[in-house]
Amino acid sequence: MTESVLKPSIAPLSPQVQIRRLVWKIAIATFLLMAVGSTTRVMNAGLACPDWPLCYGQFLPFEQMNIRVFLEWFHRLDAALVGFSAIALAGLSWWWRSQLPPWLPYAATFALGSILVQGILGGLTVTELLRFDIVTAHLGTALLFFCTLLAIGAALMPYNATGTGKYLSGLGLTAAIAIYLQSLLGALVASQWALHQCLWGSHLCAVMNSHLIGVIPATLSTLAVIIFAWRTPALHPTLRIxxxxxALLVLLQILLGVATYRFRLQVEILTISHQAIGAALLGVLVMFSVLARRNVTQSQSFP
Structure with missing residues (x-):
């Protein structure tokens, strides 16, 4: 019996499967990138490397290395890996475009463009000494890139539509936009240290209060998605999950927000978790919206 008969044949993965797996890996790396970026800000390490793109003129500054320098250096390393992965995603999408959905190369190109803008903003945060508007745009672009990846991944998932929940996609999109805008307000508060300045000096209270007021539409729109999903009969199991x-993330986010306010940003892990849970909630709503859209369009195409 020959060796070829003994070994089971393994079919090569299709381009769509390979692209989908790459997208999920980049999305995970991007989530970690934002978490490390939040840690860098909370630890006052944003200018630990005074130059850009190198750190103290070196790729790895051993002599200057400490926890703050390491955080900033690792943040840049992760960003570079995400950037190169986005180039690979766009390149493969165009190379295999005849075997992929026609929209995919354009979506991948948009993702690549957003991460290039993100890289430029990352450099400007250092050269412009953490200017608050640039820092806010830096996070906003990162979230946009993250959402684009999750939308692509959700659109490429194997999914058997049930045709239920006609309005859930619109509700999910509305909630996602509300959470995104609330995240930008949170970035404005963080980049200007508005909570500290309002509590101790009565400055920038309008900025902080706008974030507090923004909790209302963000929470109500998310609750609408949850309630309508729970009340929709025969909802697809993935949408129910x-x-x-x-529901769990919005509860955690509110609790973390209250704790962060009560402890006046003195507990770093609370502040970092608050931003990470917000990004996770945004991602869940984006995926929910895309799959809910597929739930209706696929069932209409294939009755």
């Missing part, structure tokens, strides 16, 4: 995840 995402709705339940959104």
């Amino acid at each position: 995402l709705a339940n995840s959104a």
